[in-house]
Amino acid sequence: xxxxxxxxxxxxxxxxxxxxxxxxxxxxxxxxxxxxxxxxxxxxxxxxxxxxxxxxxxxxxxxxxxxxxxxxxxxxxxxxxxxxxxxxxxxxxxxxxxxxxxxxxxxxxxxxxxxxxxxxxxxxxxxxxxxxxxxxxxxxxxxxxxxxxxxxxxxxxxxxxxxxxxxxxxxxxxxxxxxxxxxxxxxxxxxxxxxxxxxxxxxxxxxxxxxxxxxxxxxxxxxxxxxxxxxxxxxxxxxxxxxxxxxxxxxxxxxxxxxxxxxx
Amino acid sequence: xxxxxxxxxxxxxxxxxxxxxxxxxxxxxxxxxxxxxxxxxxxxxxxxxxxxxxxxxxxxxxxxxxxxxxxxxxxxxxxxxxxxxxxxxxxxxxxxxxxxxxxxxxxxxxxxxxxxxxxxxxxxxxxxxxxxxxxxxxxxxxxxxxxxxxxxxxxxxxxxxxxxxxxxxxxxxxxxxxxxxxxxxxxxxxxxxxxxxxxxxxxxxxxxxxxxxxxxxxxxxxxxxxxxxxxxxxxxxxxxxxxxxxxxxxxxxxxxxxxxxxxxxxxxxxxxxxxxxx
Ligand SMILES: Nc1ncnc2c1ncn2[C@@H]1O[C@H](COP(=O)(O)OP(=O)(O)O)[C@@H](O)[C@H]1O
Ligand SMILES: [Mg+2]
Numbered sequence: 001x002x003x004x005x006x007x008x009x010x011x012x013x014x015x016x017x018x019x020x021x022x023x024x025x026x027x028x029x030x031x032x033x034x035x036x037x038x039x040x041x042x043x044x045x046x047x048x049x050x051x052x053x054x055x056x057x058x059x060x061x062x063x064x065x066x067x068x069x070x071x072x073x074x075x076x077x078x079x080x081x082x083x084x085x086x087x088x089x090x091x092x093x094x095x096x097x098x099x100x101x102x103x104x105x106x107x108x109x110x111x112x113x114x115x116x117x118x119x120x121x122x123x124x125x126x127x128x129x130x131x132x133x134x135x136x137x138x139x140x141x142x143x144x145x146x147x148x149x150x151x152x153x154x155x156x157x158x159x160x161x162x163x164x165x166x167x168x169x170x171x172x173x174x175x176x177x178x179x180x181x182x183x184x185x186x187x188x189x190x191x192x193x194x195x196x197x198x199x200x201x202x203x204x205x206x207x208x209x210x211x212x213x214x215x216x217x218x219x220x221x222x223x224x225x226x227x228x229x230x231x232x233x234x235x236x237x238x239x240x241x242x243x244x245x246x247x248x249x250x251x252x253x254x255x256x257x258x259x260x261x262x263x264x
Numbered sequence: 265x266x267x268x269x270x271x272x273x274x275x276x277x278x279x280x281x282x283x284x285x286x287x288x289x290x291x292x293x294x295x296x297x298x299x300x301x302x303x304x305x306x307x308x309x310x311x312x313x314x315x316x317x318x319x320x321x322x323x324x325x326x327x328x329x330x331x332x333x334x335x336x337x338x339x340x341x342x343x344x345x346x347x348x349x350x351x352x353x354x355x356x357x358x359x360x361x362x363x364x365x366x367x368x369x370x371x372x373x374x375x376x377x378x379x380x381x382x383x384x385x386x387x388x389x390x391x392x393x394x395x396x397x398x399x400x401x402x403x404x405x406x407x408x409x410x411x412x413x414x415x416x417x418x419x420x421x422x423x424x425x426x427x428x429x430x431x432x433x434x435x436x437x438x439x440x441x442x443x444x445x446x447x448x449x450x451x452x453x454x455x456x457x458x459x460x461x462x463x464x465x466x467x468x469x470x471x472x473x474x475x476x477x478x479x480x481x482x483x484x485x486x487x488x489x490x491x492x493x494x495x496x497x498x499x500x501x502x503x504x505x506x507x508x509x510x511x512x513x514x515x516x517x518x519x520x521x522x523x524x525x526x527x528x529x530x531x532x533x534x535x536x537x538x539x540x541x542x
Contacts, residue, residue: 063439064438065435065438065439082438083438083439083441085441087439088439088440089439091432091435091436093432096430096432096433097432097433097435097436099433099450099451099454099455100531100532100535101454101455101457101531101532110440110442110450111440111441111442113442113446113450114441114442114443114446142531142534142535144534144535144538144539145538162440
């Protein structure tokens with residue numbers, strides 16, 4: 001997939017003047033002031049910004065878990081007012097998002113039950129997803145028997161096996177080691193290639209944002225606004241060594257770095 | 265690119281470390297041994313007793329052997345045990361269903377909860393005379409009293425357990441669009457199961473106490489009635505047999521329930537243990 005075909009792809013996710021305030025005991029607290037951006041079919045978009053700016057809140061609005069105070073979020077032109085069936089979310093609190101009474105394999109299986117897939121396909125998806133995140137052999141373990149990084153990968157495997165059209169992930173690689181992180185980044189690129197998945201990732205790792213993205217959406221100010229949207233034109237095929245070595249990579253990462261520093 | 269698992273799965277080491285230090289056979293052995301030792305002490309200390317109200321255990325056990333051959337005694341045991349188990353199962357089923365409904369529908373809880381807390385405040389045994397005066401002395405009265413008394417602990421703990429479910433798990437169910445029935449069976453109830461089973465344990469003890477009380481109040485069948493009648497007619501050995509058998513029933517039902525709970529909550533107990541070791 002080249003960046004040109006991506007730029008021409010239809011818009012899958014559209015955020016139009018989205019604002020969000022939380023109702024608390026001390027009244028309404030505005031968290032997001034005004035966000036507008038698009039994510040096209042098959043794109044990987046990274047959302048970066050200082051912590052507490054409202055990235056998780058934005059993802060909860062996009063996945064229909066939180067109501068939007070004003071503006072709109074649309075998927076394929078439909079307003080999102082509840083969790084859309086073509087989306088999956090990997091939660092930031094991955095340890096709390098797994099069922100402790102189910103084994104790793106059954107955790108991945110649970111959301112597939114109601115999809116009524118042919119048995120062979122269902123089993124293949126479970127096996128394939130667990131293998132892809134490097135958890136083959138851990139199927140019969142319970143989440144609480146695993147390290148944090150492994151639990152995070154179970155949550156990712158569960159989302160991948162569900163085969164959403166739009167995969168949303170909230171700091172998904174935060175507690176895995178560097179080597180696994182690279183592998184999971186490449187897994188993202190590969191499932192985008194293989195299934196034409198649209199992927200939205202919140203990350204606090206600037207290198208990761210540049211390496212993965214077709215566009216980096218930088219959030220700043222409080223309540224949050226879009227500071228800048230940076231297009232990244234490395235195309236679909238990327239490589240941990242060569243892509244990170246090109247001069248544009250360094251330029252983009254200092255650009256993003258500057259923007260986040262100003263935003264913080 | 266081939267994905268190799270860069271972190272090996274933790275295996276038997278973690279599992280062995282996850283267990284508590286005391287081996288299983290010691291725990292089970294203790295549970296069997298302690299009552300036997302107590303019975304032994306009773307036997308020895310009562311062997312030469314001349315007190316009419318405290319006959320030797322030997323006399324009591326001999327009387328037990330005679331009584332188990334009489335149909336009335338067996339009917340009494342069957343009636344008590346039957347009422348206890350039936351009422352406990354009824355209370356558990358109704359309690360979990362009603363508790364789940366109240367835990368899931370706040371509007372319903374807002375409406376019903378004050379009534380529940382009012383009835384819960386009445387000591388369970390005090391319910392028996394109320395039912396006797398309302399619907400008479402039948403066996404239904406006893407079942408109703410036991411069931412109602414045993415209902416509240418499991419009902420309230422189910423309600424609390426469901427309300428206390430990890431909110432992230434609820435969000436996971438919504439994101440993956442798991443239907444309400446699957447959500448209840450595969451997410452909500454398992455998440456609440458540690459609390460539900462604690463409530464059931466209290467319900468079982470309550471059911472046991474109210475079972476005896478219901479038989480002592482104007483009933484002619486059941487171990488409670490037989491024991492009281494024996495005491496009133498100075499059949500002291502018979503009275504002790506009744507007390508002994510009631511004790512065995514109480515102990516055995518609790519032991520079976522503990523095993524059941526341990527089995528259902530294996531994941532929970534093991535994860536708690538893991539946390540303690542970590
Ligand atoms: N449920 C909530 N109710 C009230 N305030 C919230 C809630 N969730 C998050 N917030 C507040 O919204 C702000 C943004 O939070 P969050 O979206 O988690 O930020 P980020 O993911 O960028 O770190 C924070 O100040 C946080 O305290
Ligand atoms: Mg966050």
